[in-house]
Amino acid sequence: MPRPSLQSSEAREALLLQRVADGDRQAFEELYTTYHRRLSRFLMRLAPRYDFAEEIINDTFWVVWRKAGEFRGASRVSTWIMGIAYRRALRALRDERQIAATDRRMSEESTPDSEDSAARDDLHDWISRGLAELPEEQRLTLEMAYFLGYSCEEISAITGSPVGTIKARMFHAREKLRLSLPSLGGLGPRSPL
């Protein structure tokens, strides 16, 4: 792991976390504020409701507060925090999907679905729809790569999955989007291999 100089945000966050481990509430609030914007923007992409994002952020930082003393610097602070958030988000997304599936079944029984509603939506909506159809791990991989800008190795560290698994998730995510996006709007390129 590269040695961060004191000027880097990495070093600043490591120092803040040390103070959090000592029970310093001011350092905790500083760390929370640092991550809130990034996490809330990321999480609200997954479910566009602030209560969803807030619950995951606060659960994440609840763990940070309680486990800061156990952080041994084996990874970056950001990797550690994003890893906690990832596991919370994955669980919450699965719960959300179950609820959504139940709601959909109920609404299908009462109202017929409009087949051409997708055509009225703009670019972002059909990208969102394509992403929403991906399995949770594939979607989170794509979001972490394209929205948060993490490398394959960083995503591997955050998720605790081997690099080969991340590559496979990305590959399958692209394949699925290729199948779903053209029918929704026409972005998808030709078949890859």
Add this chain to the structure above:
Amino acid sequence: MNHKHAWELIPWYVNGTVADSKRDGLLFHLEHCSQCRDEVEAQRALMQGMKTRQQVEVMPHASLQKLMTRIEADPLPQRPAAPRSPRTLRWLTAAVVLQALMLGALATLLLRSPRGEVQAPYQTVSSPATTPGAASVRAVFSPDMTLGELQALLERAHLRIVNGPTPEGVYTLATSSTGDDPKQALLTLRAHPAARFAEPIGR
């Protein structure tokens, strides 16, 4: 680089995180492969589409308050304290006795003196901190210093960070435990080439 490998690297090339060692090989492949070039454009469009969506900015204050309420309602289990040596325990006992004596003396002084005439004791730069373990030093370090070097120095000086770094890089430090001597800590700090400034906090 073969087509399959290049295809696999495209998302990481698009998000700017592909390793330098692989970039040249990928760029060479892209020059000759229209299918991969199309995929680069498609993935770029997807990434832009994901990034440009309007986001509602939410201020963290209310959420933080909720979390702090939850933390206050469920305090941490006692964190295990570092084992203290018999010498430290003797110092702690002495500190408690000294503190009690000082409080008694202060009470007497307050009872005897007319309001407003209590004089603060004169402190020199070399005076030890009256409250061991409280913030006693302000310091600035070279920005080139690494986190590991700072941690090693603070450990050697028996200091811990209680505040900072501020945007200007100022740290507020305190002795790690009540038995530690702030004067000695200051000398240890000043002896380090990366310490640009280390001064006791005026009391």
